[in-house]
Amino acid sequence: MQELLRVAMPKGRINQSAIRVLQDAGYPIPDDLESTRKLIITVPEAGMEFILVKPVDVATYVEYGVVDLGIAGKDVLMEENRDVYELLDLKIAKCRMSVIGLPGREPAINPKVATKYPVVASQYFRERGQQVDIIKLNGSIELAPLIGLADWIVDMVETGQTLRENGLVELEQIFGITSRLIANRVSYRMKNEAIQQVCDRLQAVVARSE
Amino acid sequence: MSKPKVFEKPTGVKDYLPEAVSLLRGIEFRVLDCMSRWGYRQIITPTIEFYDTVGVASSTKERKLFKLLDQNGRTLVLRSDMTAPIARVVASLLKEEPYPLRLCYHSNVFRAFEQEGGRESEFFQTGLELVGDGSPEADAEVIALAVASLQAAGVKTFKLALGHVGFLNGLFRENLPGREDEQQLLKEFLLKRDHVGYKQGLRSLELDDKVRAGLEGILRLRGGEEICRQAHAATSDTVAQEALAHLCEVWEVLKAYGVSEHVLIDLTMIGDFSYYTGMTFEGYSADLGFPVVSGGRYDNLLAQFERPAPATGFSLKTNRILEIVSKEAERAGRRTMIVYTGSRRAEAFAKAAELRAEAGRSVETKRLADGEPAVPERTPDGMYLYDGRLYGEWLSFD
Secondary structure (H helix, E strand, O other): OOOOEEEEEEOHHHHHHHHHHHHHOOOOOOOOOOOOOOOEEEEHHHOEEEEEEOHHHHHHHHHHOOOOEEEEEHHHHHHHOOOOEEEEEOOOOOEEEEEEEOOOOOOOOOOEEEEOOHHHHHHHHHHOOOOOEEEEOOOOOOHHHHHOOOOEEEEEEOOOHHHHHOOOEEEEEEEEEOEEEEEOOOHHHHOHHHHHHHHHHHHHHHHHHO | OOOOOOOOOOOOOOOOOHHHHHHHHHHHHHHHHHHHHOOOEEOOOOOEEEHHHHHHHOOOOHHHOOEEEOOOOOEEEEOOOOHHHHHHHHHOOOOOOOOOEEEEEEEEEEOOOOOOOOOOOEEEEEEEEEEOOOOHHHHHHHHHHHHHHHHHHOOOOEEEEEEEHHHHHHHHHHHOOOOHHHHHHHHHHHHOOEHHHHHHHHHHOOOOHHHHHHHHHHHHOEEOOHHHHHHHHHOOOHHHHHHHHHHHHHHHHHHHHOOHHHEEEEOOOOOOOOOOOOEEEEEEEOOOOOOOEEEEEOOOOHHHHOOOOOEEEEEEEHHHHHHHOOOOOOOHHHEEEEEEOHHHHHHHHHHHHHHHOOOOOEEEEEEOOOOOOOOOEEOOOOOEEEOOEEEOEEEEEO
């Protein structure tokens, strides 16, 4: 019997679209992966074994090689900078990383920027020669400019609904985000054929949907 | 910064306790023994070197070097690998020795700011350099010896991926003539293992469809011998063709060594372009998420020490291998305790000396206080438990 590929799937927002893309590629994966209480879910028909983890942790599991493959957002890959193969753009969970603020404000001399992505944010402003103070927050980022904690925020924008509801505007887009298929450095070589096959089947799905 | 607690250590460094050391020494001994059987002689170089010589020549990025100042204010580095120091020695103390030179080492090396992802600030490398031979035979010798070294270390299932920097250099030069920045950009993507970025980069260059498909296709150039032939069809550039011819030749030699089953060809596998000049390889074990060996050809390094010569080599990541070699229980069976009273001391020591002459045996002695009972506990598997430690044998001279 062929060895199972171990795959880290993100919980939450990306979960359903990640499952769908695998199903579309012909892997018989149950819809309710996330709602089972099991931590490790084996799907022998698909030749895979899944673990469900927080999206920000997917690349970590892959880098250490406890799983062979993972599905992770580009936002996490940019922020975490893990040493993994980024094999395929799955073109799912599309959104963008943007600088957001209140409309019509004069920028402060030393603007404060609140974000869940301090690495991405500081690199962006550094490369533009702008000097800012980065404030790391873990949630409710939109609150920061409203309450005066920060002048701007750097965050992921999907539809912009939350921003509009809070009177915020997107000032600049930093980069587009989609989910990617990533692979461990060793698995990529030791399980070359199995991984290439998954990659090809997923690529066909992506190409069809374009 | 607050004062460290007494048991604290700087970030990224480790103590190795006796069990780990015995494993580590075992690996070190077996690997160096294996290398010496191929004619490689061991060398030791200083832990500190000048930044301006070895520091600059090494493939380690400047910000990852540990730096310090000597009494005269000159910048020193803790060695970050053994290749640059060996190049210095080859070009100076060994400059009268004829090529090829075969040298090996086991050494601790230092890298700053590496904390996560299995990376440490101080770690062990066991490796070798073959200096003064630019032939495919030399490259294959080094790869075959990497296979032998992994086997000697006790790594069970492993694969080596073999690539060549000349192939990509030639291919990009041919398809993107004169567009140096764009070539560099594409190589950066491959170096970062970002295939998505590489493909997007290609699309943004507005290339002819056929050229683009060709350059995208190289991501599939992984496999066995057939890859060399497939790649031949992808390019007519002379540098790339030469690289492929060299790889094919290396493969032929590896077949003769009988180790080609351990080797994959992967033309997207690239090391640092500014350092490696020819074939590069990396080795992986199924039991570990990180490479266990890496190496390649670096024909420009020796010139920096004013004795230009082709050179090739590899280093095993010995501490990573430590994690995966079977943790044979410390052989308590060979551990012996001899207890004695003052009056029979000489007899006990004579027995200890006799037993110590046996290979692999360790003997401890203990003087019993007057009237101290000396009865060890027997464990179910026939061992002796004495003073909280296990012994395979327990003798008493009282």
